[in-house]
Amino acid sequence: MSPTVGAFWYVFLTGAAVTLWISWLALLLGGLVGVIVGMMRISKWVALRWLAVAYTEVFRSIPPLVLFFGCFYGLSYALQLDLSPFAAATVALTATASALMSEVVRAGIESVTHGQWQAAYSSGMRYDQVFRYVVWPQAIRVMLPPSIGVYISTLKDSSLASIIGYVELTKSGLLIRETTGISFEVLLIIAVMYFVINYSISLVGASLERKFKYVH
Amino acid sequence: MYEFNLAGLLPYIDPLPRAILLTLWLSLLAIVMSVAVGVFGALCRTSTNLIPRFLGAAYVEVLRNIPLLVVIYLIFFGLAQVGLRVDGFNSALIALTLNAGAYMTEIFRGGLLAIPNGQYEAARSQGMTGPQLYRYVVFPQVFRIIYAPLGNLIIGIVIGSSLASVIGVEEVTTWMRRAGDETFRYMESFLAVGVIYVVLAQTINIGRIATGNWLLSKAPVGARR
Amino acid sequence: MSTEPASPVLRIEGLVKRYGAHVVIDGVDLDVVPGQVVVIVGPSGTGKSTLLRCVNGLEDIQGGRITFEDQPVLARSRTVHAIRRRIGMIFQSFNLYPHLTALENVMLAPVKVLGESAKEVEERARGLFRKVRLEHRAHAFPSQLSGGEQQRVAIARALAMNPHLLMFDEPTSALDPETVGDVLTVMEELALEGRTMLVVTHEIGFARHVGDRMIFMDGGKIVEDSPPEEMIANPRNLRTQQFLGSILHH
Structure with missing residues (x-):
């Protein structure tokens, strides 16, 4: 690392911390919304099912960049809201993450076999008991690995917050690039930092996955 | 009070078809090129030789863990600094291809690994040559496994092509930003472009579902239920 | 009786x-x-299993x-x-809960559905494990048990509810001879x-x-x-x- 760029180490690290924070927040909120939408997907009411499908498909189909733009400029003008880049980025990231999470939740629940429902029902459990004691504990294990994938994907999407001026890792890099006039080295450092963060997360995820297998 | 007014975008309607075509063209090229990269990558990753296997794995891990936006900047700004000037369209195309190629590699590898060794042995024992074996036995089975993730990845490529707007490629997202900036009809331009992307993605999605139904209709009776 | x-x-x-x-x-x-x-x-395919499932609602x-x-x-x-x-059901494919140990499989419904105390149920469950001759396997997970062992746990699970009727749906069809x-x-x-x-x-x-x-x-x-x-x-x-x-x- 050249001394010119190295002098900005603190800016790089702060940027990385902001990236971790906002993507974690979006994963949390997206997980909450995703559980609700995912449960709607398997509801017995057709209207709820369709609503959930529409939600998932719309937010899976619109590019996150377009969502950032829509949240930051669109909502600000349309609702006369002065949304901060942070608020807009959180909303946009949550929308994308929740669409992904709703699929993860649905797949998790559907992975629990029919026989499990039958066995639980035939022991006299109600729907909510079947869910709580038999289906959910199994679904959670299935949901874990793809949730790690959603986190990594959300973390990468958070780079797009740079477009609306939110200073996370990518924007930090772009600012350093403007200040120093050095492109390649700065961008490479940013890329390496993303790689290290995401690869570490995927390693942690893999070890959690092993730990979560039924046989210990 | 904000008045929703889609008509405010009318002066910008002329360049829109061109922008949509550019999005489609960029996506199409990226799909074709990343399929080629993916096939090659999958062959590397399933090779018996350690070196291609390692290189394939490294390629996949690196590209899957770096945001597409950063890859685009690296190629557009970064390479320019070391003397390689690539224009916006080609930078976006290369970045998209590298990015999607990593996912393609994993999809194809998964498909290849899912075919049990006995299938190869059975085909060989009946005297099939290499190409026949792939054409009649391996590929039809691989396709059944990969068509669904492939459809999702293709949607991902179309969505990813929106990032070309940050380096000035005049595709749909750029149109949205320009129309918004010049009319302050941000919400309208966002919704219009949102609809366009939803239509594009869902068209691919319907194609994927239709492929699934077609495959199911061809499945032997015993394979259903 | x-x-x-x-x-x-x-x-x-x-x-x-x-x-x-x-x-x-x-x-x-x-x-x-x-x-x-x-x-x-x-x-x-003549409706035998369906008959049992109808009886169980x-x-x-x-x-x-x-x-x-x-x-x-x-x-x-x-x-x-x-x-x-009040009806115990034993399935062809066992349907044990894979996330719970054998003992937990047996205890789940009595504790959560009938609201009995875990202590009492555990005592009863231990007795049932002796009855099906699996007292040494109580803490194993289903995936660690053979088919025959899984089915015996499933029987213990059904018995734990003190059922008035036991229904067996081809209990040995999925087992090794x-x-x-x-x-x-x-x-x-x-x-x-x-x-x-x-x-x-x-x-x-x-x-x-x-x-x-x-x-x-x-x-x-x-x-x-x-x-x-x-x-x-x-x-x-x-x-x-x-x-x-x-x-x-x-």
């Missing part, structure tokens, strides 16, 4: 079950009195009536949960205790030794209903003859 000649614990009258246009059960009448072991045999029915201990069994009704608690015997032994012991049992199986030997009644079902109907010895030695119906012939000489 009650000695009164007893009204039936389970009464099935004119039961009809259809999936769309496909008739699976076509007018079945059946009474089971307390302490009776009823073995149902017949070719696959896991399937809605298109005609007829099922009464368990003087209460109508209606799928999706409020009362169905209470009825299911060498583990079938362990499961049949446990079932035989349950029958000797005087349990009321409804057993769908292809094990003719079990039917002969343990069954009080043998029922042959074909095409969604009860074709023949007689003491096992009699049916095996002297089947009245041609289809019964063919079926028994095919599995006895197999």
Whole structure:
């Protein structure tokens, strides 16, 4: 690392911390919304099912960049809201993450076999008991690995917050690039930092996955 | 009070078809090129030789863990600094291809690994040559496994092509930003472009579902239920 | 065990079950009195398993009536949960909960559904593990157990609810031949205790030794209903003859 760029180490690290924070927040909120939408997907009411499908498909189909733009400029003008880049980025990231999470939740629940429902029902459990004691504990294990994938994907999407001026890792890099006039080295450092963060997360995820297998 | 007014975008309607075509063209090229990269990558990753296997794995891990936006900047700004000037369209195309190629590699590898060794042995024992074996036995089975993730990845490529707007490629997202900036009809331009992307993605999605139904209709009776 | 000649614990009258246009059960009448072991045999796809699932209210029915201990069994009704608690069901594919140990599988419903104290249930469960001869496997997960062991845990799980009727849906069909015997032994012991049992199986030997009644079902109907010895030695119906012939000489 050249001394010119190295002098900005603190800016790089702060940027990385902001990236971790906002993507974690979006994963949390997206997980909450995703559980609700995912449960709607398997509801017995057709209207709820369709609503959930529409939600998932719309937010899976619109590019996150377009969502950032829509949240930051669109909502600000349309609702006369002065949304901060942070608020807009959180909303946009949550929308994308929740669409992904709703699929993860649905797949998790559907992975629990029919026989499990039958066995639980035939022991006299109600729907909510079947869910709580038999289906959910199994679904959670299935949901874990793809949730790690959603986190990594959300973390990468958070780079797009740079477009609306939110200073996370990518924007930090772009600012350093403007200040120093050095492109390649700065961008490479940013890329390496993303790689290290995401690869570490995927390693942690893999070890959690092993730990979560039924046989210990 | 904000008045929703889609008509405010009318002066910008002329360049829109061109922008949509550019999005489609960029996506199409990226799909074709990343399929080629993916096939090659999958062959590397399933090779018996350690070196291609390692290189394939490294390629996949690196590209899957770096945001597409950063890859685009690296190629557009970064390479320019070391003397390689690539224009916006080609930078976006290369970045998209590298990015999607990593996912393609994993999809194809998964498909290849899912075919049990006995299938190869059975085909060989009946005297099939290499190409026949792939054409009649391996590929039809691989396709059944990969068509669904492939459809999702293709949607991902179309969505990813929106990032070309940050380096000035005049595709749909750029149109949205320009129309918004010049009319302050941000919400309208966002919704219009949102609809366009939803239509594009869902068209691919319907194609994927239709492929699934077609495959199911061809499945032997015993394979259903 | 009650000695009164007893009204039936389970009464099935004119039961009809259809999936769309496909008739699976076509007018079945059946009474089971307390302490009776009823073995149902017949070719696959003739509605034997569906019959058990209807009795448990896991399937809605298109005609007829099922009464368990003087209460109508209606799928999706409020009362169905209470009825299911009194009927133990053992499945062909065990359906143990993979995220719980064998002991936890047995304890789950008594603690969570019946609201009994975990301490008492655990004591009872330990006893059940002895009964099915798996006391050394109580802390294993289902994936660590053989098929025969899993099925015996499933039997213990059903017994833990103190059921008034035990239903077995081809309990040995998914097992390796060498583990079938362990499961049949446990079932035989349950029958000797005087349990009321409804057993769908292809094990003719079990039917002969343990069954009080043998029922042959074909095409969604009860074709023949007689003491096992009699049916095996002297089947009245041609289809019964063919079926028994095919599995006895197999």
